[in-house]
Amino acid sequence: MLVLSGITVRYGPREVLRGVDVTVPRGEFLAVLGANGCGKSTLLRAAAGLEPVAEGTVTVDGRAGDPLALAMVFQQIHLVHRRTVLDNVCAGALGRLPLRHSLHPRLFPRELREEAMACLDRVGLADRAHDRADRLSGGQQQRVAVARALCQRPEVILADEPVSALDPAASEQVLALLTELAHQEGLAVVAVLHQPVLAARHADRVIGLRDGRVLLDGPPDQNLDILYQPALAESVS
Ligand SMILES: Nc1ncnc2c1ncn2[C@@H]1O[C@H](COP(=O)(O)OP(=O)(O)OP(=O)(O)O)[C@@H](O)[C@H]1O
Ligand SMILES: [Mg+2]
Numbered sequence: 001m002l003v004l005s006g007i008t009v010r011y012g013p014r015e016v017l018r019g020v021d022v023t024v025p026r027g028e029f030l031a032v033l034g035a036n037g038c039g040k041s042t043l044l045r046a047a048a049g050l051e052p053v054a055e056g057t058v059t060v061d062g063r064a065g066d067p068l069a070l071a072m073v074f075q076q077i078h079l080v081h082r083r084t085v086l087d088n089v090c091a092g093a094l095g096r097l098p099l100r101h102s103l104h105p106r107l108f109p110r111e112l113r114e115e116a117m118a119c120l121d122r123v124g125l126a127d128r129a130h131d132r133a134d135r136l137s138g139g140q141q142q143r144v145a146v147a148r149a150l151c152q153r154p155e156v157i158l159a160d161e162p163v164s165a166l167d168p169a170a171s172e173q174v175l176a177l178l179t180e181l182a183h184q185e186g187l188a189v190v191a192v193l194h195q196p197v198l199a200a201r202h203a204d205r206v207i208g209l210r211d212g213r214v215l216l217d218g219p220p221d222q223n224l225d226i227l228y229q230p231a232l233a234e235s236v237s
Contacts, residue, residue: 001025002047002070002156002188007056009042009212016042018212019056026061026155029182029189031203031220033196034227038209040192044158047190048072060155060188068095071149075161077141081134085125085144088133089116092151112151119147123177139170146177157181159191163198175202196224 002024009017017039024030032040045051047058049067060069071092079088090108093115108116120126123143128136136144142162149157159178163171175191179202182189193199199206200221208216208227215227 001061002190003057003059004043004047005057005059007043007046007058008054009039009046009051010054016212017046017053020209020212020214022207022214022217024156024188024190026186026188027182028204029179029191029202031199031206032190032192032209033194033199033206033224034209034215038227039212040209041160043209044072044160044190044192047156048158068152069154070156070158071152071154073142073145073149073157073159073162075164077138077145079133079141079144079148081132083133084130085120085133085136086113086116086129088144089119089129089147089151092116092119092148093153095152116147116151119150120144122150122181123147137170139166139173142166142170142174143177146174146181150181154187156188156190159189161192161194164194171198178202199224 004020004022007017007020008015020043032043034040042051046053048070057064060066090112093112117126117129120129123146125140125143125147128140133141133144157178163174166174175198178189178191181187203220205218206220207214208224210227
């Protein structure tokens with residue numbers, strides 16, 4: 001279970017997250033929605049330990065400070081294009097391997113390559129393992145990025161707009177995959193989405209952020225318009 005408690009992030013005098021509380025049980029796919037600039041990416045980065053928090057705590061199954069428990073997936077996929085798909089997935093394990101393995105991919109141990117193959121199989125791309133990463137389509141590359149995250153053996157996957165660059169069919173595939181990882185593998189999955197209709201179709205629950213706060217938290221098929229309406233009196237809040 002991922003527990004974010006009282007997360008506050010400031011940039012200088014500006015408070016971009018204001019005491020955010022979110023709990024995500026294992027087995028759940030939570031979608032995070034909200035207008036541009038409301039703090040969604042900052043929340044994910046804070047959860048992953050990539051963003052210093054002014055106040056608040058992050059725990060995974062009761063433990064604090066275990067960055068390997070959380071794996072990130074991004075809109076910009078960040079594969080190493082000239083390396084094979086398999087090497088890219090193996091790289092997901094670098095955080096838990098001795099440093100020398102990062103120097104040359106041939107040093108990836110055989111057990112790791114087998115585990116990476118299993119992760120690729122999980123995302124339906126085992127047959128592309130030996131292709132160069134840049135030979136794959138965007139949707140396939142995003143599934144490789146999910147496989148790379150799995151190779152980290154995380155308990156939580158944090159995905160920031162994982163489908164914003166994908167066409168509708170590829171988006172469906174990636175979101176269905178994230179749902180499966182939650183429901184079948186028991187991961188806690190958190191994904192920032194910009195399309196309420198995709199959240200309604202795939203997520204178990206949504207939270208809506210507005211101006212650095214959780215404005216709504218509940219079933220994915222609720223009316224989310226309030227998140228995107230201009231503020232009536234922002235200065236009063
Ligand atoms: N490194 C930074 N320094 C200063 N301000 C920042 C920094 N990163 C983000 N912000 C500000 O924090 C606020 C929240 O940004 P964040 O990227 O979390 O928004 P978001 O909800 O992910 O938006 P989008 O939908 O556009 O991706 C914004 O006002 C942004 O300008
Ligand atoms: Mg963002």
